[in-house]
Amino acid sequence: MRLVILGGSGSGKSTQAQRLCRYFEIPQISTGEILRQAIAKVTTLGRHAQPYLAKGELVPDEMIIDLIRLRLKKADISCGWVLEGYPRTAFQAEELDFLLDNLGQKLDWAIYLQVPEAVMVSRSLGRSLPDDQPEIVHRRVEIFYDRTVPILEYYDRRRRLLTINGDRLPEMVEQNILTLLGVP
Numbered sequence: 001m002r003l004v005i006l007g008g009s010g011s012g013k014s015t016q017a018q019r020l021c022r023y024f025e026i027p028q029i030s031t032g033e034i035l036r037q038a039i040a041k042v043t044t045l046g047r048h049a050q051p052y053l054a055k056g057e058l059v060p061d062e063m064i065i066d067l068i069r070l071r072l073k074k075a076d077i078s079c080g081w082v083l084e085g086y087p088r089t090a091f092q093a094e095e096l097d098f099l100l101d102n103l104g105q106k107l108d109w110a111i112y113l114q115v116p117e118a119v120m121v122s123r124s125l126g127r128s129l130p131d132d133q134p135e136i137v138h139r140r141v142e143i144f145y146d147r148t149v150p151i152l153e154y155y156d157r158r159r160r161l162l163t164i165n166g167d168r169l170p171e172m173v174e175q176n177i178l179t180l181l182g183v184p
């Protein structure tokens, strides 16, 4: 199973990605997590990415595309994967298709966790990540509407989009996803 999880800040993307990875026994690839770890370890990637995360801006496409290209070439992903936090722009979505074509892989579904803006904000403010201060959260939400929402149409046109109500308990959201994927 190859899945992309789409949703704004605080939509429950990482929670559902974790649950789906456990269910299908496949690795989770979370760009936010990879970047935060790189920053904590002060790697070259971390040093380049840090100023963007600190402001709630997206890191440049080339930086994240290189990261995904390398990650999808590793052996552990041969049985599938759940991508969370990528793609976030239309360009990244096109690049993913291009990359998957090259690898001879096909995306099964893009799962969009839809939650009201107020829920995104209040959930994000309730976390304690360094980039979860109010102005930064608001900027991330704004960028989500500007840059990521257009991707929904991209996947919808390709009949690859599943839209899920993310404003419910995590176990109900998961059950809803599994039902739509046609597994028990």
Ligand SMILES: Nc1ncnc2c1ncn2[C@@H]1O[C@H](COP(=O)(O)OP(=O)(O)O)[C@@H](O)[C@H]1O
Residues within 6 Å of the ligand: 008, 009, 010, 013, 031, 032, 033, 035, 052, 053, 056, 057, 058, 059, 060, 061, 064, 084, 085, 086, 087, 088, 089, 092, 124, 140
């Ligand atoms: N695909 C991506 N393209 C550009 N920037 C990204 C991408 N993925 C993660 N980032 C950077 O990492 C930050 C945190 O990502 P993530 O943990 O997915 O955030 P959240 O779930 O709170 O929206 C983003 O605000 C952005 O700066």
